[in-house]
């Protein structure tokens with residue numbers, strides 16, 4: 596019920612923005628785009644709409660961002676706690692972002708399977724792959740999955756402070772964005788289609804979901820042993836519900 600009410604509010608807000616013709620008007624009300632669980636949302640101007648209707652049983656592949664790029668450029672953010680507050684990394688063998696990306700990836704698959712999604716995950720198992728075209732890499736696997744008609748999405752947390760933008764979906768570079776994309780963008784935020792000139796994943800038809808900036812309340816709730824499990828579950832439920840909504844309610848999404 597709470598989620599339905601929130602969606603209704605989001606639709607009303609989106610409709611208002613649509614009527615005003617100025618998507619960036621949300622920037623004048625920054626408080627309206629702070630999510631209580633995830634923190635700030637991306638505020639970049641973005642105009643794409645996901646309209647294609649995917650097959651109801653489309654295979655969904657969930658990847659953990661940076662799972663194959665540790666110890667090199669593109670290892671992901673260490674997070675505010677480690678970088679600025681002197682906290683120990685959650686796991687010394689990886690950046691904190693990957694630690695949380697893996698947790699969220701696995702929980703989405705658990706929750707999504709329970710909810711009836713045709714969903715699975717992939718792990719490259721090797722954490723340091725220099726050659727991105729290596730067939731074991733996230734990008735290679737996600738690209739092959741998308742070419743075969745599946746939906747591939749890579750989980751990320753954004754950088755803290757001035758280095759990050761906030762939660763939101765970075766779409767794939769395609770003219771065929773669908774109602775899953777649209778639903779995720781309405782729920783989490785909407786990055787421009789050519790964000791940073793087109794990142795590696797979107798060029799390979801892999802969507803990127805920035806869950807939120809790895810800082811502040813969100814990071815505290817993840818790190819705090821009393822709230823960690825619930826926080827991971829809540830995030831995973833929102834992602835799975837959003838995917839389901841895109842699959843099951845395309846007409847509502849497109850209104």
Ligand SMILES: [Zn+2]
Pocket residue numbers: 660661671672692751752753
């Ligand atoms: Zn990342």
